[in-house]
Amino acid sequence: MKKLIKNKKLIIVGAAIVLLAIITTVLAGLIHRQSSDIEIAVNEENEAQCIWGARSDIDPSIGHDSLIYIDKTLKGSIIKYYSTDLKKSIAFCTRPNCRHVDSKCPAFFPASSSETPTEAAQIGRYVYCVYESGTDDNDLSDAERQLVRIDPYENTKEVVVSFKSVLSAGPNDSNEYVAEITNVNYCNGYLWCRLSLKKSDYYDKNGKGYSGMTRSVPCCINLETGEVNYFEEEGFEITYIMAFDPNHVVCYSAHYYDDVMPIEEAKKCRSMESFCEKAGIDTKDGYLPMSYDSYIVEYSKSHSGVARYTDINLLTGEKKVLFEENTIPISRRLGENILAYVPPTTIQGYYEGALVITEYIPDSSGGYNFNCFAVEKIDLETTETVKVWSGEDADVLWIAQGHSVNSVLANGVFFFVERNNESYDIMSYDLNTDKVSRLFTDSNNISFRLYGVWMGAYCGKLADEDDVFCWISFEDFQNGDLDNVVRYEWNKNRLF
Numbered sequence: 001m002k003k004l005i006k007n008k009k010l011i012i013v014g015a016a017i018v019l020l021a022i023i024t025t026v027l028a029g030l031i032h033r034q035s036s037d038i039e040i041a042v043n044e045e046n047e048a049q050c051i052w053g054a055r056s057d058i059d060p061s062i063g064h065d066s067l068i069y070i071d072k073t074l075k076g077s078i079i080k081y082y083s084t085d086l087k088k089s090i091a092f093c094t095r096p097n098c099r100h101v102d103s104k105c106p107a108f109f110p111a112s113s114s115e116t117p118t119e120a121a122q123i124g125r126y127v128y129c130v131y132e133s134g135t136d137d138n139d140l141s142d143a144e145r146q147l148v149r150i151d152p153y154e155n156t157k158e159v160v161v162s163f164k165s166v167l168s169a170g171p172n173d174s175n176e177y178v179a180e181i182t183n184v185n186y187c188n189g190y191l192w193c194r195l196s197l198k199k200s201d202y203y204d205k206n207g208k209g210y211s212g213m214t215r216s217v218p219c220c221i222n223l224e225t226g227e228v229n230y231f232e233e234e235g236f237e238i239t240y241i242m243a244f245d246p247n248h249v250v251c252y253s254a255h256y257y258d259d260v261m262p263i264e265e266a267k268k269c270r271s272m273e274s275f276c277e278k279a280g281i282d283t284k285d286g287y288l289p290m291s292y293d294s295y296i297v298e299y300s301k302s303h304s305g306v307a308r309y310t311d312i313n314l315l316t317g318e319k320k321v322l323f324e325e326n327t328i329p330i331s332r333r334l335g336e337n338i339l340a341y342v343p344p345t346t347i348q349g350y351y352e353g354a355l356v357i358t359e360y361i362p363d364s365s366g367g368y369n370f371n372c373f374a375v376e377k378i379d380l381e382t383t384e385t386v387k388v389w390s391g392e393d394a395d396v397l398w399i400a401q402g403h404s405v406n407s408v409l410a411n412g413v414f415f416f417v418e419r420n421n422e423s424y425d426i427m428s429y430d431l432n433t434d435k436v437s438r439l440f441t442d443s444n445n446i447s448f449r450l451y452g453v454w455m456g457a458y459c460g461k462l463a464d465e466d467d468v469f470c471w472i473s474f475e476d477f478q479n480g481d482l483d484n485v486v487r488y489e490w491n492k493n494r495l496f
Contacts, residue, residue, distance in 0.1 A: 050187035050244035051452075053119025053129065054079075060469060061121040062452040062459055068122050069469075075101050076111040079120045079127055079150070082488070084455055092127050092152040106155045117148070119184040119193075126151055128160075128191065128223060130181055145178055147191060147221060161226030163195070183218075187244040188314050190220040194241070196291070215263060215292040218251070233308065237263060238296050242309075245350035248380065249312045250322070252347065254296070256305035266292050300327070300341050307343035311355070311380060322355070322383055330360065330368045334392075344368075348396070349408030351431045353380050356408050358416075363392055371395060375416065375429055375436075388429055389436050393419035397426065399449045399460065410453040411474070417446060426480070440480025447482050448472070462487075 054061035060069035067082040071089070078100050080089045091100045092107040100108050109117045109131065120129040127150040145163040150156070163178045179198035184191060195217050218231045218241045233239050236253035237260055243250050261279045269275035279295065309322045327341040348356040355378040363372040374390035397415035398407030408414045412431040417424040424446055426439045442448075443463075448470070451459040457471040468487050476484040 050185055050246065051121055053121045053184045053186065055118050060459075062454045063122055065455050066122045067454055067459075068120055068127070070117060070120055072111075074111060077109045077117050078105075079107045079109075079117065079129065081122065092122075092150060093155060094152055095155050106150045106152055106157050119181070119191075121186045123186055123189075123223065125153065126223075128186065130184065145181060147223075147226070149223070160223065161221060161228070182216075183241070185241075185244060186223070187249070188246050189223050191223060192218075192220045192241055192244065192249070194218050215266070220249075233310070236308065238293060242347040243349050243355075247313065247315050248350055249314060250347055250350075250355065251310045251312065252343070253308045253310070254300070254305055254327075254343070255308075256296070256299060256303050260296070260299055260303065260305075263292060266295075297340075301339065302341075304329075304341050307345070309345065309347070320383075322378065328360065328368050330370060333369050333371060334363050334367075335365060336369070346373075348375075348398075348414060350380075351408045351412045354378065354431060355380060356414050356429070356431070358396070361390060371419075375414070377431070388434075389427070391418045395419075395424075395446070397446070397450050399451055407450075409450065409458070415450060417442070428478070439478050442480070442482075448477070448485065457486075 051061055051063050054069045056070055056072065060067055062068075065084075069080060069082075069089075071078045071080050079092050081092060082088075083090050091098075091105070093100060093105050095105060098105050102108060103110065107127075117129045117131050120127060129148050129150070130145065131148045132145045147160040147163070149158050149160050151158075163181065177198060178195050180196035181193050182196065183194040186192070197215055197217060216238075218239055220229050220231075220241075221227070231239055231241060231251055233251070233253035236255045239251055239253045241249055242252045259280070261275075265278070266275060269278055275281075275295075281295070305327045306324055307327060308324045311320045311322050312318070313320070323345075325344055328344050329338045330340060330342050331338055342360075344360045346358045346360075348358055350356075357376050357378060358373040359376055360368045360370075360373050363369055371394055372392045373394060375388040377386050377388055378384070379386075395417050396407055397417055408431065414429045414431070416427050416429070418427055419425075420441065424442045426442050427436065428439055429436050445463045447463050448458075449460050449463070451461070453459070454471065457473050458477050459469070459471045462468065462470055462485065465487065468489065470485045470487050472482065472485045476482075
């Protein structure tokens with residue numbers, strides 16, 4: 001009898017184990033099917049927008065109706081998007097039963113100090129990112145930086161172009177390599193970026209190493225063909241791509257008078273030490289510029305120059321110089337010491353044939369400071385300039401992305417603020433109505449900084465929660481109802 005009871009217990013336990021295994025398998029299958037059956041929307045509108053690439057989970061890429069970010073885990077990085085229908089984050093993958101933990105998954109990149117995806121964005125049906133592989137921390141010249149195209153429908157990855165081949169096609173010396181890729185934006189079928197080029201390290205006869213010269217070159221890369229175009233103004237020391245719309249790009253170039261060393265001469269220097277000696281830079285106090293760009297920045301603090309703004313029509317290829325202007329000495333605030341010589345104009349963005357700029361104007365002391373400016377609009381066809389607003393203590397509400405900005409948001413609104421005693425008045429200039437409005441009064445630290453427009457909402461970050469991505473409806477923001485901000489914690493798929 002005891003033996004029979006014992007056998008029955010074993011049978012029951014065995015059956016329970018089998019049943020549990022079946023339930024686990026079924027649930028796992030359901031979970032995997034749930035992820036693989038999700039429809040990934042094709043964002044064709046993104047092809048006609050100008051968007052920057054995602055760098056992390058708190059620095060996403062915002063398109064017409066796509067919100068892309070990079071989820072970094074212990075095993076690797078996964079490119080994901082936020083689904084408004086499901087109210088959760090989904091990997092860019094449609095493989096059945098994919099766990100997104102190995103190279104078979106198109107959205108997954110393995111964890112390594114030398115393999116990191118960045119600048120991810122969805123353009124049409126594809127996801128693009130910049131991928132660095134084969135990097136040795138001590139020898140960046142061996143790095144294989146690539147522009148990668150992911151097809152989440154076919155679950156494939158392919159290299160559009162290697163930045164080694166980009167370099168070989170550009171204005172470089174034979175021993176230059178791409179040390180860094182910055183200011184990445186996607187617009188009109190191109191990746192626009194700034195390549196930091198560095199010479200391979202030099203060594204003397206005793207084996208002592210010297211850092212090579214670094215310089216930056218703006219360029220655009222065709223997303224379909226990988227063809228590269230460079231933007232450098234002859235006779236100017238430095239060029240930046242400042243703003244985009246689907247049909248235009250504006251470049252800023254600077255030339256300094258006096259005794260600045262031209263880039264052609266700087267490229268001949270075999271080390272930063274020889275560069276400093278040739279440029280007449282005193283290094284006794286320990287100052288050593290890390291790049292030609294940083295040398296120009298340092299030089300501009302005490303030397304005047306000229307700035308040129310050029311509009312390039314992406315449909316016709318026509319280049320038009322909008323204006324040139326002399327740089328001005330500027331301070332941080334009223335009455336403070338001069339920080340640098342800068343151009344009076346700052347490009348804020350395009351919208352439907354117009355370019356919005358802010359221009360520094362003399363303050364009450366007759367000098368210039370960063371918070372005293374006028375908002376103006378330039379007609380791209382006629383180059384006519386109209387002043388919209390001016391104030392003595394103002395700031396832009398936009399969170400800048402490197403040198404390339406478009407603080408005129410996709411709905412045609414430019415936001416800025418004006419100090420009012422110990423608070424700020426939030427202001428808007430709507431290009432659709434050509435109207436400036438004073439929306440609401442905010443706290444001294446400016447509660448909500450804007451990133452962009454997404455699904456009828458403004459995206460951004462709260463002043464006291466810099467590591468949390470947020471959004472708020474157009475209406476709530478314009479009414480100052482900041483308590484209605486939605487916060488999203490990516491890794492936990494949680495709204496709070």
